[in-house]
Structure formats: C-alpha cells, structure tokens
Amino acid sequence: MTGLTTVTDVLTPAPPTTGARRVRRGHGRLRSSGEVIALLVLLLVFTLLNPGTFATLTNARTVLDQAALPLVVGVGATLVILMGSIDLSVEGVMGAAGMTFVLLSANSRGGESHGALALVAALAVGLLIGLLTALIHTRLRVPTFIASLGVWYIGLGVATLLYGTEGIPNFSDPATANWASRLLLGLPHSFWLAAAVVVLGLLVGRYTRLGRSAYALGADERIARDNGVRAARTKVLVFVVAGGCSALAGVLASLQLGAGSVTLGAGTLFLTIAAVVIGGTSLGGGRGGVARTALGVLLLTVLNNGLILSGVSPNIQSAVSGAVLIGAIVAAAWPHRSRLRVVK
Amino acid sequence: MTTMSTTTPATTPAAPAPAPSATGRARRGLPPGLWQAAGPAAVFVVLFAVTAALQPAILSGVGPINLTTQATAVLLVALGQAAVLHVGSIDLSNAAAAVLGAMVLALALGPLAAAAPLVTLLVMALVGAVNGLLVAFTQVPSFALTLGTLGVLQAASLVVSDNTTVYASANGEVVSWLFIQAFAGLPVAFWFAVVVAVLFWLVLRRTSLGQALTAVGLNETAAVFSGLRTRWLKVAAFSFSGVMAGAAGICIISQAGAASSFGLGSDLLLPGIAAALIGGTAITGGRTNPVGVVFGALTVALIPITATALGVTPQARSLVYGVVVIAAVALTASRARGAVVK
Numbered sequence: 225m226t227g228l229t230t231v232t233d234v235l236t237p238a239p240p241t242t243g244a245r246r247v248r249r250g251h252g253r254l255r256s257s258g259e260v261i262a263l264l265v266l267l268l269v270f271t272l273l274n275p276g277t278f279a280t281l282t283n284a285r286t287v288l289d290q291a292a293l294p295l296v297v298g299v300g301a302t303l304v305i306l307m308g309s310i311d312l313s314v315e316g317v318m319g320a321a322g323m324t325f326v327l328l329s330a331n332s333r334g335g336e337s338h339g340a341l342a343l344v345a346a347l348a349v350g351l352l353i354g355l356l357t358a359l360i361h362t363r364l365r366v367p368t369f370i371a372s373l374g375v376w377y378i379g380l381g382v383a384t385l386l387y388g389t390e391g392i393p394n395f396s397d398p399a400t401a402n403w404a405s406r407l408l409l410g411l412p413h414s415f416w417l418a419a420a421v422v423v424l425g426l427l428v429g430r431y432t433r434l435g436r437s438a439y440a441l442g443a444d445e446r447i448a449r450d451n452g453v454r455a456a457r458t459k460v461l462v463f464v465v466a467g468g469c470s471a472l473a474g475v476l477a478s479l480q481l482g483a484g485s486v487t488l489g490a491g492t493l494f495l496t497i498a499a500v501v502i503g504g505t506s507l508g509g510g511r512g513g514v515a516r517t518a519l520g521v522l523l524l525t526v527l528n529n530g531l532i533l534s535g536v537s538p539n540i541q542s543a544v545s546g547a548v549l550i551g552a553i554v555a556a557a558w559p560h561r562s563r564l565r566v567v568k
Numbered sequence: 569m570t571t572m573s574t575t576t577p578a579t580t581p582a583a584p585a586p587a588p589s590a591t592g593r594a595r596r597g598l599p600p601g602l603w604q605a606a607g608p609a610a611v612f613v614v615l616f617a618v619t620a621a622l623q624p625a626i627l628s629g630v631g632p633i634n635l636t637t638q639a640t641a642v643l644l645v646a647l648g649q650a651a652v653l654h655v656g657s658i659d660l661s662n663a664a665a666a667v668l669g670a671m672v673l674a675l676a677l678g679p680l681a682a683a684a685p686l687v688t689l690l691v692m693a694l695v696g697a698v699n700g701l702l703v704a705f706t707q708v709p710s711f712a713l714t715l716g717t718l719g720v721l722q723a724a725s726l727v728v729s730d731n732t733t734v735y736a737s738a739n740g741e742v743v744s745w746l747f748i749q750a751f752a753g754l755p756v757a758f759w760f761a762v763v764v765a766v767l768f769w770l771v772l773r774r775t776s777l778g779q780a781l782t783a784v785g786l787n788e789t790a791a792v793f794s795g796l797r798t799r800w801l802k803v804a805a806f807s808f809s810g811v812m813a814g815a816a817g818i819c820i821i822s823q824a825g826a827a828s829s830f831g832l833g834s835d836l837l838l839p840g841i842a843a844a845l846i847g848g849t850a851i852t853g854g855r856t857n858p859v860g861v862v863f864g865a866l867t868v869a870l871i872p873i874t875a876t877a878l879g880v881t882p883q884a885r886s887l888v889y890g891v892v893v894i895a896a897v898a899l900t901a902s903r904a905r906g907a908v909v910k
Contacts, residue, residue, distance in 0.1 A: 370894070
C-alpha cells in the first residue's frame with residue numbers, strides 16, 4: 225500500500241517549478257480545446273460541402289459505426305503508449321481473435337455454434353497474445369516495437385492456420401451477421417460497445433492503480449520504480465488489457481464484415497496510432513489519456529467520411545491517416561527540438 | 569523501498585539508451601562480436617544442411633536458383649533496413665516503397681525504356697530522403713514516422729495503379745535479364761545484391777562516411793559533440809533504404825512483369841527486418857555486417873522450405889518469421905541491470 229501513496233505523491237504535487245507546471249497545464253488545455261474546435265470546423269465544412277448527405281442521421285450512424293473499431297483498439301493503445309511503449313500487434317490479434325470467433329459461431333462451414341463461448345474464446349486468444357508480447361518484453365528485454373512487430377505476424381500466422389484451406393466462413397445466423405449495425409436507442413450496437421469500452425478505459429486510466437502506474441512509468445520509469453511502482457507487473461497487465469481490446473475489435477470487425485478474414489484488421493494500426501497521437505497523448509509516455517484518444521478517433525473518422533462524401537477516392541484513405549499521423553507527431557515534437565536531443 | 573532503490577545502480581547513465589560499453593559485465597545474451605563474425609553464416613549452413621538431409625532435391629536442379637531468387641528482393645530490402653538500423657532508426661515503409669517502386673518502373677518503362685530503372689531508383693531515393701529529413705530534422709521516432717509514410721505510400725500505389733494490377737507492357741527486356749542465370753548458375757540480380765552488400769561492407773569499414781554512420785548508431789550525442797553532421801548521415805541512411813526498396817521494385821517487375829498493391833513484394837517488411845537481424849544487425853544501432861545480411865536473407869528465404877521439409881504447413885510462414893525476429897533480438901539484446909527498455 226505504501227507503494228501507491230508514494231506514487232500519487234510523485235504524481236500530484238507540484239513538479240520542480242510551478243511556472244513550468246502552469247505552462248504545461250495551459251498548453252494541455254489549449255491543445256485539447258484545439259481538437260474540439262477542429263472537429264467542429266470539420267463538421268461545419270463537410271455540412272456545407274455536402275448539403276443533404278453529411279449532416280443526416282444515417283450518416284451519423286455510419287460515422288459512429290466506423291469509429292467503433294478504432295475506439296475499442298484506441299483504449300488499449302492509449303494505455304500502452306502512456307507507458308512510453310508501443311503495441312504494433314493490433315492487426316495480428318484482430319485477425320486471430322476474429323477468426324476464432326467466426327469459427328466457433330454458427331458459420332457457413334458447418335460445425336456447431338458455441339454461443340457466448342465463442343466470444344470468451346476470442347477474448348482469451350487476445351489476452352494470451354497480449355501476455356506473450358508482455359513476457360517477451362519484460363523477460364527477454366526486447367523493446368516493445370520489435371516484440372509486438374513479431375507478435376503481429378505470429379497473430380497473422382495463427383489466423384492463417386485457423387482459416388485453413390476451406391472457403392470463407394460467413395456467419396450463418398442473420399441475428400449475428402447484422403448485430404453490429406442493429407440499432408439500440410437510435411444508435412448502432414457497435415457504437416454502444418465502443419462507448420462502454422471507452423468509459424471503462426477512462427475509469428481504469430483515472431482511478432485505478434494500474435492506470436496511475438502506467439502514467440508514472442511513462443513519465444519516468446526510473447523514478448517510478450524507485451517509488452515502488454511494480455514496472456513488470458504493470459506492463460504485463462497493460463499489454464494483456466491491450467490484447468483484450470484488440471481481440472474485441474477483431475470480433476467486432478468480423479461482425480461488421482459478416483465473415484472471417486485473416487486481414488480484417490488491415491489499416492487499423494496506423495488509424496489508431498494516428499488517433500492517439502493527434503488526441504494529444506505523447507509517444508514518449510506519461511501525458512495524455514483515453515478521452516483525448518476518443519476525440520482523435522472522431523476527428524479522423526469524420527475527416528475520412530467527409531472526404532469520401534465529397535467525392536475523394538477511398539483509395540487515399542490510408543494516406544489521410546498516414547499524413548495526419550506524420551503531421552501530429554511532427555507538431556508534438558516541434559517545441560522539444562534541440563540539437564542534442566536523441567530520438568530513435 | 570530501500571531494496572528497490574539499491575537494485576538500480578547509481579552509475580547507469582540517465583539516458584534511455586544504455587551505453588553498450590557499460591553493459592558487458594551484466595549481459596547474458598550471446599557476445600555480439602562472435603555472433604556478428606560467424607553467426608549468420610553458421611545458422612544458414614546448419615539450416616541448409618538440415619533441409620538438404622530431409623529434402624535432397626534442394627541441392628540439385630532448380631533448388632539453389634529458387635532459393636537465391638526468393639532471397640534477392642529480401643536481401644535488397646534488408647540491406648536498406650540494415651543501413652537505417654545502423655544509425656539507430658527503423659524503416660517500416662520500405663516494403664510499401666518497393667511496391668510503389670515496381671509501379672513507377674512499370675509505368676516508366678514504356679516512355680523511358682532503358683532510363684526507367686534509373687528514374688525509379690531516383691524517385692525512391694527521394695522517398696527515402698523525405699523519410700530521413702523528417703526523422704532527422706523534426707526529431708520524431710522513426711517507427712511512428714515511417715508507419716505514417718507506410719500509409720501514404722500504400723495510398724500512392726493504390727492511386728497510381730487505380731486499385732488494379734499495373735503491367736509492364738513495353739520494353740520488358742530492359743529488366744527481364746536480371747533473373748537469367750549467370751555465374752555459378754545463380755541469377756544476375758542475386759550477384760548484384762551480393763556486390764552491393766560487399767560495397768556497403770567496404771563503405772562501413774573502410775571509409776570515413778562508414779565510421780561516421782557507426783558513430784551515430786553507437787552514441788549519437790557523442791557523434792554530435794565530435795562535429796559529425798548526424799542529421800545528414802541519417803538522411804543518407806534513409807535514402808539508401810529508399811534506393812534499395814527501388815531496386816527490390818525492379819526485381820519485382822523483372823520476375824513478375826507486373827505489380828499490384830497487395831501482390832508480390834507487399835509482404836517484404838518483416839522478412840526484410842528478419843534478414844537484417846539474423847544477419848547480425850543490432851536494433852540499437854552501430855553494429856552491422858552487410859555480408860552477414862546476405863546469409864540472413866538466404867536464411868529467411870530458406871525458412872519456408874525447411875519448414876515444409878519438417879512437415880510444418882507453409883501457412884505458418886508469417887508465424888515463423890515473427891518468432892525468428894523476436895528470437896534474433898532476444899538472443900543479442902543487452903540485459904544491463906536497471907536499464908530502461910521501452
């Protein structure tokens with residue numbers, strides 16, 4: 225218990241100079257409101273550009289349905305990035321978990337339906353893969369970007385093996401096949417699922433020892449460890465949570481697609497990382513949060529949706545996310561440039 | 569609390585990247601010197617012997633030709649990746665760059681004929697240089713930046729190809745000779761790649777440019793204090809990676825005569841990194857043996873063949889690559905006590 229109190233002592237009282245603190249806090253508020261303004265400007269511009277198609281209830285549902293996937297992944301990714309680590313395994317985990325879910329549900333390949341067990345098994349696959357990444361990182365001391373890069377392909381391999389050589393497995397139960405787009409209180413199920421995950425993520429980040437420890441590790445791992453933060457345990461738990469989020473996203477993606485696919489996560493990785501970074505979470509760790517990521521996801525989804533409605537080719541969608549990612553990390557790093565700063 | 573603080577030695581540097589010299593005492597992995605000198609070749613020879621024992625067909629006929637043909641594009645991409653890893657960064661966009669390079673070549677072959685490959689290499693050098701300039705001058709993490717350029721390049725090849733396959737319809741003979749058998753019955757392109765590796769080795773070991781690149785990789789702060797133009801050296805490394813991706817693109821057109829966004833070459837990223845790492849390149853930077861990378865690429869090309877010979881289904885290929893990358897880094901990683909690894 226003393227560990228926890230010392231951590232909060234480190235986190236809450238004033239950092240060295242109150243001047244610096246005031247600057248940082250003001251800066252944070254400014255950036256956060258900047259994103260809200262950007263979102264409002266985008267909404268206004270696209271409404272004017274596409275009268276009658278953009279600002280409609282149907283399109284709002286489409287946007288929220290599209291935002292669901294990056295929102296779910298983004299919660300896990302934010303916690304990982306807050307620690308100063310990175311999880312590149314998202315698309316592999318989504319493939320493996322999505323495939324598990326489809327094959328254990330009623331599908332066109334036959335075989336019996338396992339009901340809720342399919343969901344449990346899919347999530348378990350994600351948790352296990354997250355655990356694998358974490359253990360490779362903490363036990364073998366492999367940097368997370370390499371560990372999770374390897375695990376990305378391990379996940380894809382698992383998905384390919386599960387897929388086997390038979391035809392594409394489609395959901396045969398129509399109630400499952402259209403679950404994601406069915407409405408509850410006027411909004412799609414997928415969005416409610418994502419909203420629940422975001423709220424959970426917010427609570428974990430703000431009120432639990434795990435969330436606090438993640439912030440502390442990202443801010444300065446050495447100081448955090450000296451103050452009793454259990455670095456290895458926190459990292460393992462955060463990566464397991466991130467694996468679970470990716471697995472849930474894999475299940476959701478297969479529900480949206482109505483079928484199983486090894487590559488159903490393609491493109492999710494840099495969409496999510498772009499969203500986390502433009503939300504204002506620092507890639508160096510220690511600053512940011514789940515709420516900012518949710519804002520970043522909405523910003524990117526509205527941008528992509530609005531561009532496509534305005535007649536821009538969907539082919540450039542990944543360029544939009546990529547360019548926004550580049551712009552966001554450059555803008556975030558710009559004030560910290562120094563001739564002697566070492567960034568790998 | 570006291571036990572926590574004593575486990576972290578007060579002498580370790582505060583910078584996140586531990587100085588390699590300080591880690592010698594506490595490391596548990598293989599010594600990098602030994603691995604670099606003999607490891608990659610030994611791994612390849614052992615793996616090749618196992619495969620040959622299980623499947624003698626690989627020794628005769630088209631076996632070696634297939635192996636080196638498979639290894640060529642991987643080797644080219646891996647050499648570029650090794651240069652970037654050598655200065656302590658990583659390039660996640662090089663496979664997407666190779667595909668775009670193949671498309672540029674396919675489109676340029678008609679109007680430009682023999683000049684088209686040169687134009688392709690120039691364009692891809694520019695793409696690499698943009699990566700390098702952004703990494704060096706805006707000081708952003710290279711994995712995040714090149715993830716962004718990966719998205720941009722993917723979209724570029726979708727737009728260039730209009731989401732279909734681009735065929736090199738005219739002047740195919742400009743590049744088609746690259747996979748004709750030459751010396752020792754192996755394809756010309758493979759020998760080209762080996763020559764590039766040897767030249768790269770000479771540059772690293774024998775020129776001031778190579779020494780400067782090594783200095784940046786081993787200790788960037790010290791390199792700055794020594795008056796090296798560290799930023800331009802990074803730009804040079806990324807540009808080289810771009811040129812090598814362009815060369816891999818030329819190989820794709822020479823082999824297939826066509827390119828598409830999800831076709832040949834789009835899955836080169838992890839094999840390229842794996843080849844560089846198995847070839848003895850340290851992800852921390854400053855330790856690279858381009859000749860080792862040749863064996864790394866051959867090993868990577870051999871892995872699916874060995875896996876099949878061992879009875880593992882070829883579908884498990886990406887799984888095997890993933891495990892190999894992690895194992896290669898884990899075996900050579902520094903394990904200094906108290907050091908912070910993100």
